Amino acid sequence: MIAAAKEINKIKKYDIEFVQGDATSLEFEDNSFDYALFSFNGIMQIPYSKNRINALKEIRRVLKYNGTFIFTTHDRNEEEEFKEFWNSEKERWNKGLQDQRLYEYGDRITGSKNEKGEIYIHIPDREEVLESIVAAGFKLVEDFYRRELFAESDKVREFSGECRFWVVKK
Numbered sequence: 001m002i003a004a005a006k007e008i009n010k011i012k013k014y015d016i017e018f019v020q021g022d023a024t025s026l027e028f029e030d031n032s033f034d035y036a037l038f039s040f041n042g043i044m045q046i047p048y049s050k051n052r053i054n055a056l057k058e059i060r061r062v063l064k065y066n067g068t069f070i071f072t073t074h075d076r077n078e079e080e081e082f083k084e085f086w087n088s089e090k091e092r093w094n095k096g097l098q099d100q101r102l103y104e105y106g107d108r109i110t111g112s113k114n115e116k117g118e119i120y121i122h123i124p125d126r127e128e129v130l131e132s133i134v135a136a137g138f139k140l141v142e143d144f145y146r147r148e149l150f151a152e153s154d155k156v157r158e159f160s161g162e163c164r165f166w167v168v169k170k
Helices: 002-012 049-062 080-095 126-135 154-159
Strands: 033-038 063-073 107-110 119-122 139-145 164-169
Touching: 033 049, 049 063, 049 126, 126 139, 126 164
Parallel strands: 033 063
Antiparallel strands: 063 164, 107 119, 139 164
8 A cells, every 4th residue: 555655646746755654553753643544444454452442542642632533444233244144253252163363253354365365354343443432532523334425336335345434533
């Protein structure tokens, strides 16, 4: 993503610095930014709830007073086609029969070993995200599903499942 962003930066003749780092330990001073964005459900690719909350706290730390943070997540209670899967998954976790590569209920490993590789992602429900927001010290401004605000082509909707946008303030 950074390589693509740098290419766009060059084409558009912008002067934007792009930095890759660890969201749980950001190398920026306190109160450095007015806004932060964590797209493509990226925060949910951090294993363990405590680490995701730590990332949220770090993002809050580097935001200026009243700074805005926008991020996205899937919602395991939203898509009808996955409800049976999550009910079965809950039973597996209750019996201790879950995939041993997973850390918490809601974790998934998607993709295949012979395509682009497997990807870890945590699929939360709304309450879990709300608890994490509060634990990190943010205030919720609003949350909404992508379909509620954006008109997208069928091709985009087929490629990407529904997600929830979260807008929070320091």
